Amino acid sequence: MTDLSATTGVTDRPSGTAQEPGRGNGNPDPIRRFLDQQNPETPCLVMDLAQVRDRYRQLRTALPDARICYAVKANPTPEVVGELIAEGASFDVASPGEIELCLAKGAAPESISYGNTIKKRRDIARAHEQGVRLFATDSHADLVNIAEVAPGSQVFCRVLVDNTGSKTPFGRKFGCTPQQAADLLVRAAELGLDPCGVSFHIGSQQLDPAAYRHGVDAAAGVFADCAARGVRPRMVNLGGGLPAGYTETAPPLADYVTAIEQALDHAFGPQRPELLIEPGRFIVGDAGVLRSEVVLVTDSCDGQRRWVYLDIGRYNGLAETEGEAITYRLRTSRDGDQEGPVVLAGPTCDGDDVLYQRTHYELPRTLRGGDWVDLLSAGAYTASYSSVGFNGFTPLPTYCVDGDQRP
Amino acid sequence: MTDLSATTGVTDRPSGTAQEPGRGNGNPDPIRRFLDQQNPETPCLVMDLAQVRDRYRQLRTALPDARICYAVKANPTPEVVGELIAEGASFDVASPGEIELCLAKGAAPESISYGNTIKKRRDIARAHEQGVRLFATDSHADLVNIAEVAPGSQVFCRVLVDNTGSKTPFGRKFGCTPQQAADLLVRAAELGLDPCGVSFHIGSQQLDPAAYRHGVDAAAGVFADCAARGVRPRMVNLGGGLPAGYTETAPPLADYVTAIEQALDHAFGPQRPELLIEPGRFIVGDAGVLRSEVVLVTDSCDGQRRWVYLDIGRYNGLAETEGEAITYRLRTSRDGDQEGPVVLAGPTCDGDDVLYQRTHYELPRTLRGGDWVDLLSAGAYTASYSSVGFNGFTPLPTYCVDGDQRP
CATH class of the missing domain: 2.40.37.10 (Lyase, Ornithine Decarboxylase; Chain A, domain 1)
Structure with a gap:
């Protein structure tokens, strides 16, 4: 079987010239x-690892207050994960295998977000043993498992939002209604967990930056509902959706950042939540x-x-x-x-x-x-x-x- | 990475009792x-290797005059291939990797049919070096490659037939018109190849046994067209399509055999062609x-x-x-x-x-x-x-x- 981590470090130009966005030090291709x-x-x-780094840095600069969790599923090549660890990235993982990969490359357990709402109870327990403390959820059954085998952990609840504009929409597999999300976060607090926030996903390769509006509005609604019941989530997880360059024309990153900022202003005003974002396709x-x-x-x-x-x-x-x-x-x-x-x-x-x-x-x-x-x-x-x-x-x-x- | 050939030979009943169709020697499960x-x-x-053997034997009994080429792609587990070699099966392969697998398990090169019409020129050459002498084709470009790097080989030409009734129809990716097939077989003879026959595929998990009629009729038409031009193909490759037992009810094997016999009688009368069949799903x-x-x-x-x-x-x-x-x-x-x-x-x-x-x-x-x-x-x-x-x-x-x- 072919070794997926086969690597050849081939480069061809002296380093030291000026960094250009998208093209490292000028090595033409x-x-x-x-x-x-x-x-x-x-x-x-x-x-090209230089382009991976460059993309991460672009997003870092564009959203300086957001915690960037690279969606490992997009490309789990160990060298890619290693580069992003060196850049200071956090990681969104889907499985025990991806946790192992990140830890093996040197990621800190606290840099890992277990973003799959579908988790075996024993896999939650194992992640907790490994030091992972941040979990996505969207169901009572999963929440109870987290409370029981990963006590005290942070949980964020995924809400289902409109995916119009996405080239690969999600359907109804993930996420619950805002009302259910508030119920789950309140229940999380009762179970001794830290109900830290709300996540959503606007759909992968999302070509309409305005799509963030639905998710941010939904998150704000959940925040308000929770607050009325004495629970105060603090983080909005913007999920994935930032595009790569296929045959269609995708808007530039700046348009997405503007849309995110406007959506946050509209929904939260000056009481900005903590931000987390899970780019995969955009980075690699x-x-x-x-x-x-x-x-x-x-x-x-x-x-x-x-x-x-x-x-x-x-x-x-x-x-x-x-x-x-x-x-x-x-x-x-x-x-x-x-x-x-x-x-x-x-x-x-x-x-x-x-x-x-x-x-x-x-x-x-x-x-x-x-x-x-x-x-x-x-x-x-x-x-x-x-x-x-x-x-x-x-x-x-x-x-x-x-x-x-x-x- | 998990070893796909992981095998545990677990059995639990003495052998020697009477063979029952579909259930080996009576081991209940x-x-x-x-x-x-x-x-x-x-x-x-x-x-269960006993069920694999049993299915092969059922088909052997039902179509005693047909050469049975197991479609390795359906399940390339080495033990499955090994069992079928021991039963005397031939093999329909899609790639150099499947040829290697069959040869490694002890298959004779002459038992292998390279059934993929999409082949790299160097892969045809390699197969020929390994002793493979039977190739599918449906295009002039592929035929010329076969003639040049596998000289003298047998070729059969795939015609495109109606897939109605199939749960997984093929679309238009494979096969040519009967007219083109005749042209290719005539050209094959000119290029020093043995234009041995015609193949078709009625679509995988085909629930309508009558679907064979279209293919057999098309083959007979190609035979006649070729004969008028001095070339005499002799083999009809019935392809795959025999079903396994999913939620829908599939007709029994006997219905397919009857349909095949009737189609052959209708199209060829007493001048029966040689037969080849490529079951995959049905066997495993x-x-x-x-x-x-x-x-x-x-x-x-x-x-x-x-x-x-x-x-x-x-x-x-x-x-x-x-x-x-x-x-x-x-x-x-x-x-x-x-x-x-x-x-x-x-x-x-x-x-x-x-x-x-x-x-x-x-x-x-x-x-x-x-x-x-x-x-x-x-x-x-x-x-x-x-x-x-x-x-x-x-x-x-x-x-x-x-x-x-x-x-």
């Missing part, structure tokens, strides 16, 4: 250079390039569009192409040649392993088997989704480069 | 006994039980249905619940208690990790965290789909028992 020089077996994901999405090889180019039955089959598909890394939700930008070894419309598909014998059929993509007409196609901004929600070996294809390996280091 | 006695960590898949589906643990039971926001969260979900084994296509039968540790409607969901922080929301399921009202839920007939298309670690959850391990062996 360390990932491309790695691919050109090393010519790794495909498919593979290459992450644009920092990764996924290189694939063209397996075959064929004319379709109907003669309309060529089918381009890549050695990457829905089951070895591109799970987010389900429903064509996430549309990656592409770069090919034939760029510049005349283009024509294509259907893009993966390599397995599964009929659902088609990436883009409804979404219009054009690729060079000269493209053929053996050429490469890079999927840009593929650093989030790719490698960790890979199957262990569906159809006998190995999982997607990850390499790390650092655009800020000397060659 | 070796999987259940294994689960009760070993209490393995969940989630896990347990396969019913031979596996997936044990999961209830993580949490909560009331939903709307107060309508309880949500039951399991430690198995779409990203660690239940990929075929996408679109609620495959609906597994369930068994719980509270069976017999009064039931009520539920939504079933997986353990990750992903909003799409919901198993059944539209499909009506009822589970005991007493069910709570720590109880177990078994998904029956889960032996196909589960473990190999597991992600390497999405949300930090480990891949689904597989255990094998053998209901025919002595304890």
Whole structure:
């Protein structure tokens, strides 16, 4: 099985030049250079740690009062977690496995937020033994487990909010009503827990910054309801939702920050709550390039569009192409040649392993088997989704480069 | 990372009693006994090798003239492949990895059919070096690769047929028109290949046995078209499609065999072609039980249905619940208690990790965290789909028992 933590530290420019947002010390494209020089077996994901750091710092600067918990699920590559520990980040984890990963890389237990509302009782107990003291919840059954096996911990309650505008909305799996949230936080206090706050999630790859308004308003309502019952939550967890750069145009970070500030002013006035935010895609999405090889180019039955089959598909890394939700930008070894419309598909014998059929993509007409196609901004929600070996294809390996280091 | 080939040979009844279809030598439930006695960590898949053998033998008896190529992708557990080699099976493979697996377990290269029409040129060459001589194709580009790097090989051409009645239809990813198939087979002969036949796929978990008619008719048309041009294919590859036992009622094997016989009579009369069939789900589906643990039971926001969260979900084994296509039968540790409607969901922080929301399921009202839920007939298309670690959850391990062996 491929080692997911495979790492090659390849850099190619002296450090010491001025830092530029988004591009470390000016190394023009360390990932491309790695691919050109090393010519790794495909498919593979290459992450630029300098871009990860840079994104974290941008958000740090833009929201100086917020505690930033990196959503480990977006990319659990150990080197990525290590870089963010060095930057002073906190971590939003989904499972015991992610807690182990963070602790193994040196994260402090108090920097970890156990953000999954669906937790086995024994996993809560284990996290508590490991020093984790902050837990999400949205149900009475989970709250009672926390109170019993993680006594005295901080809990925040997740409310369900509108996900309109998200490319990958959440449905109704998580969160409760504001009324239920207030009941749970009051109950948490009765159970000896610290009912510290309210969380929400506006939906991943959220393209409408105004979406924060619903969540912040809901949180303020819960705060007021709790206060009337003698319980005073203090923290608003803004969740995830900040975008990466796919084919659609996403607003700049500043627009999200403005929307958050306005929402807080509107809902809380001068009594600002503590803030926590859980970026995943925003931190790592644009920092990764996924290189694939063209397996075959064929004319379709109907003669309309060529089918381009890549050695990457829905089951070895591109799970987010389900429903064509996430549309990656592409770069090919034939760029510049005349283009024509294509259907893009993966390599397995599964009929659902088609990436883009409804979404219009054009690729060079000269493209053929053996050429490469890079999927840009593929650093989030790719490698960790890979199957262990569906159809006998190995999982997607990850390499790390650092655009800020000397060659 | 969990070893997918984890195996425990647990059996509990003397062998030597009469074989019963579907239940080996009469061991009443070796999987259940294994689960009760070993209490393995969940989630896990347990396969009964006796049931795998038995299914193979049923099909062998029902279609004595067909070459049976087990579709390895359905369950690539090495022990399963080993059992089928011992039974004399051939193998339908999708990738170099599956070829390696079959050869490592002792399969003869000539028992392997490289059934994926999407193949890298170098993977075709490697397969040829390993002794594989039978290849699927549906495009000119792939055919030329086969002719150049696997000279003299047998090729069969896949035609696209109607998938109506399939629970997981294929779309238009694979197959060409009958006219194109004839052109490709004629071209194959010109390129020095052996244009041995025609394949089709009626769609996985096909509930309408009559679906074979379309494919067999199409094959006969290609045969006739080729014959008129001096090329004589001789084999019809019936593909997959035979069902396993999910919540819906599937016709018995005899109905499919009758439909195949009638279709062959109708299309070919007394000039019967050679037959090949590629069962996957039918061989291994019913031979596996997936044990999961209830993580949490909560009331939903709307107060309508309880949500039951399991430690198995779409990203660690239940990929075929996408679109609620495959609906597994369930068994719980509270069976017999009064039931009520539920939504079933997986353990990750992903909003799409919901198993059944539209499909009506009822589970005991007493069910709570720590109880177990078994998904029956889960032996196909589960473990190999597991992600390497999405949300930090480990891949689904597989255990094998053998209901025919002595304890």
